[in-house]
Amino acid sequence: MKKYRIFGVLATFCILLSIVYSFVGVSQTPVSRVILSTNPPIERILPFEAEAKKPQNPVTITLQAVNAAGKPLENALIGLQIFTSPPNPWLTTDFPIVEGTKLLQMDAVAPDGKLEIQQILPIRGNYQLRVNVSPLIANTFTPYQQTLNLKVRENPVKYKYFVVVAAILLSVGLLGGWVIGGQEKLREGEIAPQSVRLLLSALTVIAIVTLLFINISAEVAEAHGSGHSSSSEAIAPSVQKSQGLEVKLEGDKTATVGKVANLAIQVKDATTGQSVKNAVLQVKAIALEHNLTVFSYKGVSDQEGKLTWLEQFFDGSPHKIEVEVTPKPGSNRQFPSVKVAQEIEVExxxxxxxxxxxxxxxxxxxxxxxxxxxxxxxxxxxxxVRIN
Structure with missing residues (x-):
């Protein structure tokens, strides 16, 4: 009987060991994935700084879809959604309305399995990139999804400013406590010594000025979109016909901070109305106030001659969407470049x-x-005072 018990224990142990080994083997099996790279490197990425003295460039985000062997997937359709970091009411960023919102969404044709965009990241925190990879040609590979994280640290200059402001406020409080702690004797008819009354008056003035500054700053931010002067440069029309080609830029002409705007570009033959696929598209979103490129993408049109995307304009100033269409090198149809544009008012x-x-x-x-x-x-x- 004892031998049977020992045999049962050994059998159970072997079964459990085989199950654990199978799980480890499955977890270590190579799978298709998306490789994220950025320029500058992730540790050097800083959020957008309003009214910055130095020119700011968008971050280059590259997504490379590879198979289980690590080789790039060809003829893929890559869907990308970028979400900003969740809101934290106790430690807000420079753009609280943007926190926890969708920054970008697009579906891009990737002949070599690569999607590359340039995007200004408005706030610090942990960005979430949701990527869907599917084949353009059915059954060439299995579609898959992956969620990537991109952490943006705060600009070190902000910490320096905070230390300076905190030191000033701490000094004011220290001086106030020093004065109140060494109170003078009250004179007849006085509620408090003169030094204390002067200190309280000064603190009241500081509080009023601070409240006024905060509210005026908020009102200026609210009127940010309507108070900007538009750029004087000429903007190309949203529809262009050239050399038998028709290019049309469609979508929202007004947008709101915190919400995405719908945009689309359509390329087709002006004579037959058929879609022109694989035309090269250079897309840019430019903030007109500072002539700052906030988003850029270069790719090709899909089978329907289209590119659609959703984009959020985090700065409440007028923006320009500009698209330049050029022929794919080596294609049968060659044509001069065609440029279309559209201005968007942002609230x-x-x-x-x-x-x-x-x-x-x-x-x-x-x-x-x-x-x-x-x-x-x-x-x-x-x-x-000692009491004897």
């Missing part, structure tokens, strides 16, 4: 009032900490 959205109040709370808390420290220092300096 800026002011941050919610609670976000402004959180910032004021932090400033007030730093002043309060400094005041407590000042009071404690004065308390320690006072001679202790």
């Amino acid at each position: 800026g959205i002011a941050p919610p009032i609670y976000i402004r109040l959180i910032g004021l709370f932090y400033f007030t808390a730093i002043v309060g900490i400094g005041m407590v420290i000042g009071l404690l220092i004065q308390q320690w300096r006072k001679p202790q």
Whole structure:
């Protein structure tokens, strides 16, 4: 009987070992995947800085679809969605409305399995890239999905600014606590010593100025879209016909910060109306206020001669969508380049009032900490009265 028990234990152990080994083997089996690379490297990427003195360039994001052997997948359709980092009400970014929203969505033909875009990343945090890869020719490979993460660190300059502001506020609180801690004797008819009254008056003025600054800044941000002067440069029409080719740029002409706008480009034969596939498309989204390219993509039109995408304009200023169409090198149909464009008015959205109040709370808390420290220092300096 004892031998049978030992045999049963050994058999169970072998079965469990084989199951674990099979799971390990499956997990280590090579699978198709998407390789993410950026320029500059991820550790050097910084978020967009409004009114920056130095010119800012969009980040080049490259997605390479490969099979289980690590070889690029040919004739693929790559769908990409980019989502910004989730909102954090206690540590907001420069563009709170953009937090937790969709930044871009597009389906691109990738003959060599590669999708490359240039995109300005507006805020810090962990971006999520959802990628769908499917074959253009049926049954050439199995479609798959993958979610990638792209972490953008905060600009170090912001930390320096915060340290300077915090030091100033802490000094103001420390001075206030020092003055209040060493109160003068009250004169007849006085509620508080003169030094304390002056200090409280100064703090009241500072609080009022801070509130005015926060609210005026918010109002300026809300009117950001309507207050910008449009660029004086001529913008190409949204529909062009040239050498028997018709190129049409369609989509929303107005947009709102925090929401994506629908855009599409159609290339077809002006005579027959048939779609022109594999035409090379150079797409750019340009913020007109600073002539800043916020998005760029170069690829080819699909089987229907189209390219459609959804894009968010995080800055509430007028933008221009510009598309240049050129023939694919070596194709039977050659034609001179055709350029179309469309201006989009963007409505800026002011941050919610609670976000402004959180910032004021932090400033007030730093002043309060400094005041407590000042009071404690004065308390320690006072001679202790001993009772015999």
